[in-house]
Amino acid sequence: MRIILTLLGKDFANLRRNRAALVLTFVVPMVIIYIVGLVFGLGRKDSGPTGIPFALVNASDNPAAAKLVAALLAEKSFHVITTFTNPDRTERPLTEADLRPLIRDRQFSYALVIPSDVISDDRLGLHLKILSDPRNDIESQIVNGLLQKTIFTSAPQLLGQSLQARAKKFVGGPALGRFNHDIAQAVAQAFGGDPARIERDMAQGDFGLARATAGGPAPADGQTANNDFLSKLVQIDTEQVVGRDVQSPAATRIVGGYAVMFLLFALSNSAAAFFDEQNAGLFQRLLASPMSRAQLLWSRFLYGVLFGLGQLLALFFAGHLLYGVDVFGHLGNLVLVCTCVAAACTGFGMMLAAVARTAEAARSLATLLVITMSACGGAWFPVSLMPEFMQHIARFTLVYWAIEGFGAVLWAGDSLGQLLPIVGILLGTTAAVMGIAVWRFNRSPLFE
Amino acid sequence: MLLIQDVIKRYGALTALDGVSLEVKAGEFFGLLGPNGAGKSTLMSLVAGLRAANAGTLTLDGAAITTSDPAGRLALGLVPQHIALYEELSADQNLRIFGQLYGLHGATLKERINEALAAVQLADRRKVQVKKFSGGMQRRLNLAAALLHRPKLLLCDEPTVGVDPQSRNAIFEYLERLNRGGLTIIYSTHYMEEATRLCSRIGIIDHGRILALGTLDELLTRLPFEEEIRFPAGPDTAPLAARLPEQGELTTLDGTHRFRPRPDWKLSAFYQLTESLGLPARLFTSQRPTLEALFLHLTGRTIRE
Numbered sequence: 001m002r003i004i005l006t007l008l009g010k011d012f013a014n015l016r017r018n019r020a021a022l023v024l025t026f027v028v029p030m031v032i033i034y035i036v037g038l039v040f041g042l043g044r045k046d047s048g049p050t051g052i053p054f055a056l057v058n059a060s061d062n063p064a065a066a067k068l069v070a071a072l073l074a075e076k077s078f079h080v081i082t083t084f085t086n087p088d089r090t091e092r093p094l095t096e097a098d099l100r101p102l103i104r105d106r107q108f109s110y111a112l113v114i115p116s117d118v119i120s121d122d123r124l125g126l127h128l129k130i131l132s133d134p135r136n137d138i139e140s141q142i143v144n145g146l147l148q149k150t151i152f153t154s155a156p157q158l159l160g161q162s163l164q165a166r167a168k169k170f171v172g173g174p175a176l177g178r179f180n181h182d183i184a185q186a187v188a189q190a191f192g193g194d195p196a197r198i199e200r201d202m203a204q205g206d207f208g209l210a211r212a213t214a215g216g217p218a219p220a221d222g223q224t225a226n227n228d229f230l231s232k233l234v235q236i237d238t239e240q241v242v243g244r245d246v247q248s249p250a251a252t253r254i255v256g257g258y259a260v261m262f263l264l265f266a267l268s269n270s271a272a273a274f275f276d277e278q279n280a281g282l283f284q285r286l287l288a289s290p291m292s293r294a295q296l297l298w299s300r301f302l303y304g305v306l307f308g309l310g311q312l313l314a315l316f317f318a319g320h321l322l323y324g325v326d327v328f329g330h331l332g333n334l335v336l337v338c339t340c341v342a343a344a345c346t347g348f349g350m351m352l353a354a355v356a357r358t359a360e361a362a363r364s365l366a367t368l369l370v371i372t373m374s375a376c377g378g379a380w381f382p383v384s385l386m387p388e389f390m391q392h393i394a395r396f397t398l399v400y401w402a403i404e405g406f407g408a409v410l411w412a413g414d415s416l417g418q419l420l421p422i423v424g425i426l427l428g429t430t431a432a433v434m435g436i437a438v439w440r441f442n443r444s445p446l447f448e
Numbered sequence: 449m450l451l452i453q454d455v456i457k458r459y460g461a462l463t464a465l466d467g468v469s470l471e472v473k474a475g476e477f478f479g480l481l482g483p484n485g486a487g488k489s490t491l492m493s494l495v496a497g498l499r500a501a502n503a504g505t506l507t508l509d510g511a512a513i514t515t516s517d518p519a520g521r522l523a524l525g526l527v528p529q530h531i532a533l534y535e536e537l538s539a540d541q542n543l544r545i546f547g548q549l550y551g552l553h554g555a556t557l558k559e560r561i562n563e564a565l566a567a568v569q570l571a572d573r574r575k576v577q578v579k580k581f582s583g584g585m586q587r588r589l590n591l592a593a594a595l596l597h598r599p600k601l602l603l604c605d606e607p608t609v610g611v612d613p614q615s616r617n618a619i620f621e622y623l624e625r626l627n628r629g630g631l632t633i634i635y636s637t638h639y640m641e642e643a644t645r646l647c648s649r650i651g652i653i654d655h656g657r658i659l660a661l662g663t664l665d666e667l668l669t670r671l672p673f674e675e676e677i678r679f680p681a682g683p684d685t686a687p688l689a690a691r692l693p694e695q696g697e698l699t700t701l702d703g704t705h706r707f708r709p710r711p712d713w714k715l716s717a718f719y720q721l722t723e724s725l726g727l728p729a730r731l732f733t734s735q736r737p738t739l740e741a742l743f744l745h746l747t748g749r750t751i752r753e
Binding site for chain 1: 493496497498516518519521522524525526528529530531532533534535546549550551593594603
């Protein structure tokens with residue numbers, strides 16, 4: 001027993017001394033649990049996503065349409081945008097013509113248009129229009145569900161108005177007024193109530209459908225039945241503004257996200273190998289030859305970029321074979337973005353090697369940062385599902401911009417010119433992290 | 449050939465080299481001898497241009513050695529203390545890489561690789577991954593990699609650590625052959641027998657200072673004694689040991705007395721004394737002072753970490 005206790009003590013002493021193992025054992029899982037918890041709303045009373053950018057154009061002057069607008073504004077999941085900011089910083093209401101360019105510019109991914117003919121005497125039911133960029137499949141499903149809920153909750157009065165408008169067209173205004181008066185009298189006599197109020201409600205299209213759709217002592221599938229009924233009366237024109245030709249939208253996002261995560265792991269590991277080479281005296285041997293530190297560093301950087309490019313392209317080709325990701329239709333731009341992503345990831349790995357003191361420290365720091373960046377940056381689930389402050393943090397991660405770049409190429413089919421901002425951010429990131437790496441390496445004993 | 453003058457190197461508060469000056473002439477086999485942490489590797493790295501000195505100058509054939517002049521390193525070959533090889537690659541691939549770094553290519557590179565592998569007796573293992581080599585084979589290849597470009601000055605930083613006697617002997621023979629061919633070698637070690645066997649001149653370094661410099665014979669004359677007599681410590685020899693401190697230096701280590709007589713005290717007097725005490729002659733052994741004795745005399749017996 002004494003021997004077992006001695007060996008047990010040895011194992012715990014080793015663990016206590018190994019900070020890298022402690023970080024991987026305790027800190028990394030806690031960070032992941034925290035991030036996933038934030039995404040899925042753990043610990044919050046009101047779970048679900050918040051602040052998904054959503055544009056709204058209301059071209060109707062119908063008071064019931066205003067109610068629908070108010071309902072959408074009150075929906076916490078949406079950050080509703082109703083104004084357009086001019087170049088001179090002044091604002092004006094959004095119009096339908098603004099929506100498509102703004103969706104293509106990724107200002108928002110979803111827009112609802114309530115047209116001036118939301119109710120028409122030419123047809124029965126409502127007419128709405130949804131424009132979308134369903135780049136994130138999960139987000140897209142959530143937004144559609146939320147929109148249906150909000151519209152069907154607020155639509156009954158509009159439907160009543162639609163019925164009144166159609167009737168007015170066929171029987172004429174005076175005849176409809178008499179019809180409403182007679183029905184109101186009959187309802188009041190049979191069920192009680194104020195006949196004048198019933199008549200006023202009928203004229204405004206309020207037939208109590210909202211109460212019917214809200215549930216009550218209905219059968220188990222009553223809600224569904226009501227929604228099916230309503231959905232036949234609500235005509236929604238949908239227009240996918242971006243990515244119409246993409247065969248496999250989910251694969252495009254998933255392949256890109258996981259490709260960049262594994263690239264970061266590979267390059268961080270490769271950077272940790274700096275220490276192995278130092279310990280083996282290889283840097284001494286190399287730098288004793290007619291070679292400068294700069295040449296050594298840049299050769300490592302170039303290797304990382306080529307390695308990363310190879311890995312990313314191989315994973316996208318796998319995505320093409322397995323899920324039909326359209327690689328060959330955008331090969332040139334894909335190579336450009338992959339090169340920029342590989343450069344930024346290589347620089348990140350070299351920065352880790354430069355700031356860490358040992359290979360173990362570099363590896364554990366890399367694991368912590370890569371997993372955190374992948375979770376926050378959208379490699380695992382869309383950033384828009386996270387709380388707003390996390391969405392702001394996501395923009396400071398390499399993974400976010402890598403996924404944006406892949407999406408811009410494979411989903412939106414952006415041109416070279418349109419890709420320049422993302423390319424600029426990735427190259428800027430590369431310059432920044434490499435600057436830190438070179439600065440630290442010049443002060444590091446790693447090469448001595 | 450190599451001139452080092454008043455070199456100081458500090459790492460923060462630690463002074464690793466404290467005013468080191470020495471000259472290594474062309475064709476010399478110069479031994480740099482010192483305990484762990486004495487400053488040997490730091491001095492080697494300064495000569496190799498890997499680090500910059502805080503003060504002082506280092507010149508090779510009149511040209512300053514600096515960290516910012518990679519071209520100047522063509523004249524140098526470095527055998528690092530560690531086995532600085534890519535172990536996943538074969539011997540041939542390793543030598544090809546290191547040869548190319550020195551500007552060798554084509555037929556010349558191939559010829560140099562063949563020569564080097566033959567010289568370290570690895571020609572038949574050229575395609576084998578280095579990680580499959582024994583420690584001795586790796587050490588031999590480590591040496592060969594520093595010689596492909598035929599440097600004028602070879603820096604060997606403890607190149608035989610952990611090597612079996614056969615490989616060590618092969619390395620020694622190869623280095624001796626190279627030195628006879630005119631190659632200047634600086635050999636850093638803490639093995640006395642290596643320095644004794646190989647080096648024509650030796651510098652003993654400790655605490656960043658050169659404590660002694662010269663040929664083996666010159667260094668041994670610096671010992672304050674010429675002869676050392678050893679005899680077992682015990683009750684029989686206790687009366688002798690009690691009388692000896694007046695006549696010289698007596699130390700006891702591992703159950704053995706070591707007596708170094710004063711220069712003016714004749715050995716015949718010592719043997720007269722032992723006879724008078726009835727001690728048989730077989731108890732006594734006599735030996736000349738060694739480099740190890742000088743080393744310990746100069747650097748002390750405190751264990752270095």
